[in-house]
Amino acid sequence: MAYSEKVLDHYENPRNVGSFGKEEEGVATGMVGAPACGDVMKLQIKVGKDGVIEDAKFKTYGCGSAIASSSLVTEWVKGKTIDQALEIKNTQIAEELALPPVKIHCSILAEDAIKAAVADYKKKHTE
Amino acid sequence: MLKLPIYLDYSATTPVDPRVAEKMIPYLVEKFGNPASRSHAFGWEAEAAVEEAREEVARLVNADPKEIVWTSGATESDNLAIKGAVHFYSSKGKHVITVKTEHKAVLDTCRELERQGFEVTYLDVQENGLIDLDTFKAALRHDTILVSVMFVNNEIGVIQPIEEIGEICREKGIIFHVDAAQATGKVDIDLGKLKVDLMSFSAHKTYGPKGIGALYVRRKPRVRLESQMHGGGHERGFRSGTLPTHQIVGMGEAFRIAREEMAVENKRIGALRDRLLKGLSDIDHVFVNGDLEHRIPHNLNVSFAYVEGESMLMAIKDLAVSSGSACTSASLEPSYVLRALGRDDELAHSSIRFTLGRFNTEEEVDYAIKLLREKIGKLRELSPLWEMVQEGVDLNTVQWAAH
Numbered sequence: 001m002a003y004s005e006k007v008l009d010h011y012e013n014p015r016n017v018g019s020f021g022k023e024e025e026g027v028a029t030g031m032v033g034a035p036a037c038g039d040v041m042k043l044q045i046k047v048g049k050d051g052v053i054e055d056a057k058f059k060t061y062g063c064g065s066a067i068a069s070s071s072l073v074t075e076w077v078k079g080k081t082i083d084q085a086l087e088i089k090n091t092q093i094a095e096e097l098a099l100p101p102v103k104i105h106c107s108i109l110a111e112d113a114i115k116a117a118v119a120d121y122k123k124k125h126t127e
Numbered sequence: 128m129l130k131l132p133i134y135l136d137y138s139a140t141t142p143v144d145p146r147v148a149e150k151m152i153p154y155l156v157e158k159f160g161n162p163a164s165r166s167h168a169f170g171w172e173a174e175a176a177v178e179e180a181r182e183e184v185a186r187l188v189n190a191d192p193k194e195i196v197w198t199s200g201a202t203e204s205d206n207l208a209i210k211g212a213v214h215f216y217s218s219k220g221k222h223v224i225t226v227k228t229e230h231k232a233v234l235d236t237c238r239e240l241e242r243q244g245f246e247v248t249y250l251d252v253q254e255n256g257l258i259d260l261d262t263f264k265a266a267l268r269h270d271t272i273l274v275s276v277m278f279v280n281n282e283i284g285v286i287q288p289i290e291e292i293g294e295i296c297r298e299k300g301i302i303f304h305v306d307a308a309q310a311t312g313k314v315d316i317d318l319g320k321l322k323v324d325l326m327s328f329s330a331h332k333t334y335g336p337k338g339i340g341a342l343y344v345r346r347k348p349r350v351r352l353e354s355q356m357h358g359g360g361h362e363r364g365f366r367s368g369t370l371p372t373h374q375i376v377g378m379g380e381a382f383r384i385a386r387e388e389m390a391v392e393n394k395r396i397g398a399l400r401d402r403l404l405k406g407l408s409d410i411d412h413v414f415v416n417g418d419l420e421h422r423i424p425h426n427l428n429v430s431f432a433y434v435e436g437e438s439m440l441m442a443i444k445d446l447a448v449s450s451g452s453a454c455t456s457a458s459l460e461p462s463y464v465l466r467a468l469g470r471d472d473e474l475a476h477s478s479i480r481f482t483l484g485r486f487n488t489e490e491e492v493d494y495a496i497k498l499l500r501e502k503i504g505k506l507r508e509l510s511p512l513w514e515m516v517q518e519g520v521d522l523n524t525v526q527w528a529a530h
Contacts, residue, residue, distance in 0.1 A: 003441070031511065033527070035472060035473035036471075040512055040527075041511070060509060061509075061510045061513075062438065063435055063441075066438075067438060112528075116528075
């Protein structure tokens with residue numbers, strides 16, 4: 001399968017790979033997908049006291065497009081408030097990476113990962 | 128000097144051996160006659176070449192040349208054998224047995240038979256990819272008319288117990304078809320001993336050209352087929368269509384070389400495969416798929432746990448290998464063959480098939496080992512599953528949000 005240059009770039013040089021300590025202040029985690037489906041994404045955000053995402057990290061089990069999609073959203077969420085982050089849509093991700101139709105589910109998964117991470121943050125901070 | 132990418136996908140197809148190509152060329156240019164032309168020397172010359180090639184194909188498998196019917200390849204041979212026999216013998220019964228790990232050319236043909244009203248049993252295999260003979264016997268019915276089992280599996284390279292299955296089928300008077308596309312030149316095939324009635328062959332898996340194959344149709348006891356291609360009555364009515372002389376000459380030469388060189392070649396290739404396996408075996412969580420003993424020496428199918436197959440292929444693009452089989456690699460489904468072994472989906476998604484062949488070298492294998500070791504490390508660093516396993520999480524206990 002031919003990949004776009006942007007997918008290849010993120011795949012070869014993934015941004016923000018890694019994990020935060022689970023107990024770190026302001027850290028929330030979104031884990032989506034399933035091994036049986038061939039994709040698992042873990043997106044972590046680190047939110048400052050002002051509600052702005054200061055940093056993000058990811059790890060992804062999946063194809064090149066899945067890795068690129070999650071790498072891209074770690075870049076995009078940084079500097080956004082958690083509500084702004086929720087506005088990132090899978091279509092924007094797919095467009096930016098020029099994903100072919102069979103890989104659209106990778107961008108959907110990346111959007112879901114943001115939602116899951118934000119939901120985790122809100123859960124931790126309303127208690 | 129090492130030339131990249133390195134071809135390690137010989138079960139998808141093989142290059143035409145230069146000796147084969149050389150023998151084919153005159154039959155395109157000067158010796159172009161139609162082998163069915165009986166009225167002049169051009170036809171006679173082409174016919175002689177076709178018959179010489181038929182003898183070579185027959186010799187590799189110890190058959191009579193009269194039992195060899197030319198086709199366009201193993202897919203056509205499978206279709207002709209299965210549909211042809213089942214249609215001819217449909218008054219005797221309507222049940223067919225095959226195996227879940229067969230090639231699509233057999234499975235889809237059986238699906239078509241089901242649409243026509245036949246009943247098909249798709250046998251499970253054991254964890255090692257082999258058929259359990261008791262399971263097979265239990266599946267036999269009084270109205271079973273055909274059994275189709277591949278000799279060598281295309282994805283995991285395991286060798287099915289063809290001799291034993293043949294004995295059982297013959298005893299019960301059931302037609303036995305074997306797809307041997309992946310077996311020629313790799314395992315000894317003696318149709319004088321094996322109780323096989325129909326056997327499919329392909330040229331391009333054995334260093335011959337694409338677009339040519341053959342079907343062995345036993346004469347004693349005689350097996351009848353309803354032809355699937357009608358026309359000029361070529362190949363004794365089994366398969367009409369002008370014979371492609373150059374392709375046939377190529378297949379004959381390829382099978383001659385296989386017969387003469389396979390013993391030595393398979394030792395060399397087996398040593399390369401073992402070298403590859405050894406080079407990977409101390410990596411954590413690497414699993415060989417399929418039985419290692421009852422297996423052709425050319426094949427190594429491994430799952431690198433916690434690394435997804437497609438991303439692995441991207442990382443090792445200097446190696447021409449496949450994830451699953453070439454016929455399914457365009458889809459996102461994990462290999463149905465590995466699923467049939469009972470591999471869980473994660474491992475089925477993580478499998479890579481290496482198939483070695485005539486032109487691979489030790490230097491190439493060493494390069495592959497080095498590259499794989501490096502990239503597996505990188506991809507596992509990226510894998511949340513690997514991280515969880517390192518933390519001691521049992522992935523089977525995790526509640527996944529399936530999508």
